[in-house]
Amino acid sequence: MDVRLSASLLAGIVLLFHGFTAWAMVExxxxxxxxxxxxxxxxxxxMFTSDDGIGALTIQWFYVLRTGEKQKIYYQDATMQVVDRGTPFTDRIMVNVTAATGEVVLTIADVQIKDQLEFICLVKSLTDGVSEGRTRLLVFERxxxxxxxxxxxxxxxHEDTxxxxxxxxxxxxFPKPNITWYRNNAPLRVSDVVKVMPSTTTESSGLFSVSSELSLKVTKEDKDAQFYxxxxxxxxxGTRMTETSRINITVYYPSTAVHVWVESPKGKIKEGDSITFNCHGNGNSPSSVYVIRHEDNEYGLESNMVVLKNVTRLQSGLYECISTDMETFEDLSGNTTVFVNYLDHAVVxxxxxxxAQGEELTATCNALSxxxxxTAWFKDGREVLVGHTLTMKDATFDTAGTYKCVVTVPEIDGMETMANLRVHVKGAxxxxxxxQTDLEESVANMVDLTCHVRGFPAxxxxxxxxxxxxxxxxxxxxTEDGVxxxxxxxVTSEDLTAFCNASNEYGADALAFNIKAIQAATAIPPKKIRKESSxxxxxxxxxxxxLLAILGSVLYFLYKKGKICGRSGKQDLTKEKSSKDNIVVEMKSDNTEDAILLGVNGEKLPPSNQ
Structure with a gap:
């Protein structure tokens, strides 16, 4: 009975211990x-799970050295949180633990290429339950x-290699980029005619620099190809992609045909122009030599062009461009025809x-073209007639002058010629x-008098x-019509009259200029005189x-005091004779019946003297 009881107790302890161990395991x-x-x-x-509270756990972070060893960078238990000193992460890491969600976050600031390592999170409980996880930190740089x-x-x-x-x-x-060559949007694969040589350089920063060189056997079609x-x-x-700019290469290949044309001027050519010929073969071998021939003349080309300056009508005709391959001495040619238009000098x-005045004049103007x-005629810049013949009836002095005949070719800008006709109209x-012929000038001034006379002969x-x-x-x-x-x-102190006397074999005419002399004192401009005198x-x-107001006041005062006009009180009006100073004028007012007597001097007499 005791043996069975002991066995049961032992089994219970084992089961209890086993259950406790399972309960304390950390994941x-x-x-x-x-x-x-x-x-x-x-x-x-x-992320961790544990039945123990956060205070019963120990948390540690490690990173794995390139030798495979582990280096601790962080430790935490119920009493402390410690960042290990002397590691590459000492000043750049921070750990946050959230017990409610079972989450431990390691934050690494300013991540560098050398930080691409494996990191270990180790969580251990007080009951010796322990678990760890590993994460690889991958670092990228564009x-x-x-x-x-x-x-x-x-x-x-023709290159053999x-x-x-x-x-x-x-x-x-970082990581190392990859380079792929393209021709006309198609990737190039290494073959007997395509070779790609890549190379990689590791910079001091740990970043990679990659270069690639392309070689191939070129064909004529590669002259227009784009490589990138x-x-x-x-x-x-994920993955990203970027492309370089496109490049072209110069491919030399022999010509099978030659073309020549006039590069400039465009359109019709006239005498005096410079003609630019362009000659090209459909190949571009540097061993080809080009010349242009016209009759007995031969012109060498520079950059496939030749310029003939100041051409004349004699340079019209057939121009032939000849290409000679200096390796095979084979000739190819092409030709074009040129016509140089001309306009001879105008003849009037x-x-x-x-x-004579009243007569008719006729002139002609022609130019071979x-x-x-x-053809148009101009006088003083104004068009007066269109046509080869200039006809003017009933000539006057206004008809006299220089007429310009201008001959142009409407089809070609700038192609023109001109000549002059001088017309004199005879008359008195x-x-x-x-x-103004009447002038006023200050004494001692010099005056210029101008006389314009029409007539011919001058x-x-x-x-x-x-x-x-x-x-x-x-x-x-x-002048055009006279002199x-x-x-x-x-100007002297006396008035002056000057006469302009004009004459020729047909008659005479005269005009008087009158100059009035004024003194310098009066020669001040009227505006100034008015401005200063006003x-x-x-x-x-x-x-x-x-002054008048003051004088009036004084006279009135003296009058009131009886000091003027012989007044010394009442005057006797009963004298049989009245002097001329005592003439009395009776004035009546519409507003009063009283009469006012005024003396001859306009003095008002008081009623007592009436």
């Missing part, structure tokens, strides 16, 4: 990886924008005409009267004074009014 779960960009903040979460550089020299299709096309480079990425690189790189949660007949022309002089002009004195002419010039004469005279006049008027 930890973590993600396989956490991805983050370099420089960002990483959060590694450790690379710089990729660059591409093509070869600067041309590549011949593969030729370098260009190189691509992408710097400072595609760069793929990893980022948190006659060039100088003299007609390869194209249809347009006629002086054009100016707006009139002779003589200046004289009223008394017949001849004045020396200052200047005299011929213009100027004389300078000095204030003085106003001041004088005010002073006079004040």
């Amino acid at each position: 930890v779960s973590m993600e396989d990886r956490v991805e983050v960009f370099k420089g960002d903040t990483a959060q590694i979460t450790c 690379p710089d924008f990729p660059t591409i550089e093509g070869v600067q020299t041309g590549i011949s299709v 593969l030729s370098k096309i260009g190189s691509c480079e992408v710097k400072n990425g 690189c595609e760069v793929t790189y990893l980022v948190p949660g 007949l006659p060039t100088n005409m003299e007609v 390869s194209l249809q022309t347009h 002089p006629k002086i054009i009267k100016p707006e 009139p002779s002009v003589i200046w004289t004074t009223r008394d017949g004195k001849v004045l020396e002419t200052t200047s005299q010039t011929e 213009q004469s100027v004389v300078s005279v000095e 204030g003085v006049i106003i001041a004088v008027i005010i002073i006079c009014i004040l």
Whole structure:
């Protein structure tokens, strides 16, 4: 009985111990990886379950060295929280524990490439239950924008070996970026005619720089091909792609045909133009030499062009461009035809005409041209007639002058020629009267008098004074329809009259200029005189009014005192004779029956004297 009881108690203890152990077991779960960009903040979460309270747990964080050893960076129990000193994470980590959800979060600030490590979260209970989880921290860095550089020299299709096309480079990425070459949007695969040589450099920062060089056997079709690189790189949660700019290469291949054309001018060509010929083969071999031939002349080309300056009609004709391959000495040619339009100098007949007033004049203007022309006549910049023949009836002095004949080719801008016709209208002089012939000038001033005379032959002009004195002419010039004469005279104290006397074989005309001399004192501009005198006049008027008012007041005062007008009291009006000083005038008012007697001096007599 005792044995059975002892066995039962032992079994119960074993079962109790086993149940307690299961109850105290800790479980930890973590993600396989956490991805983050370099420089960002990483959060590694450790989820745990335990029947013990947070105070009964010990939490530790480790990272795994590249040798496989573990390095502790954090410790926490019920009494302390300690960040280990002297590790790469000492100043950059923080741990937050949420007991209610069983969550421990390790936060790492300013993540670097060297932080790409495995981190361990270890949770241990007081009952010796322990569990750990592991997470791999993956760090990413976007690379710089990729660059591409093509070869600067041309590549011949006759090359026997593969030729370098260009190189691509992408710097400072993590993990290592990948480069793929493309031709016309199609990826290039390594083969007998395509070779790709990649290389990788690890920078001091731990980032990767990758370059790639492309070589291939070029064909004529590659002259228009576009080559570029595609760069793929990893980022948190996926893959990204970027492309370089496109490049072309120069491919040398032989010509099978040659073409020549006039590059400029566009349209019709005229004498005096510069003609630019362009000659091209459909190949671009550098060993080809081009020349242009016209009749017995040969012109070498530079950059496939030749310029003929200041061409004439003699340079019209067939132009042939010849290409010679200096390796095979084979010739290819093409040709074009050029016609140089011309316009001869305008010819006016006659060039100088003299007609009498009232007569009719006729002149012609012609210019030989390869194209249809347009002729117009101008005088003083104004169009007067369109056509080859200029006809004007009933000539007057207004008809005289210079006429310009302008011949143009409407089809070609700037193609024109011109000639002049000088017309003289014969007749007696006629002086054009100016707006003012009566002048006022200050004494000692010099006055220029101008006399414009129309007439042909050019009139002779003589200046004289009223008394017949001849004045020396200052200047005299011929005009379109006559002459213009100027004389300078000095104004003296006496008035002066100057005569402009014009004459030719057909008659004479005269015009008088009257100059009134004024003294310098009166020569002040009227506005200034009025401006300065008006204030003085106003001041004088005010002073006079004040003096009159004062004088009136004094006279009135003396009158009241009887000191003036012989007044010494009442006057006797009963005298048989009244002097002229005692004339009495009776005045009546409509408002009163009293009469007022006024003396001859306008004095008011009081009623007692009536």
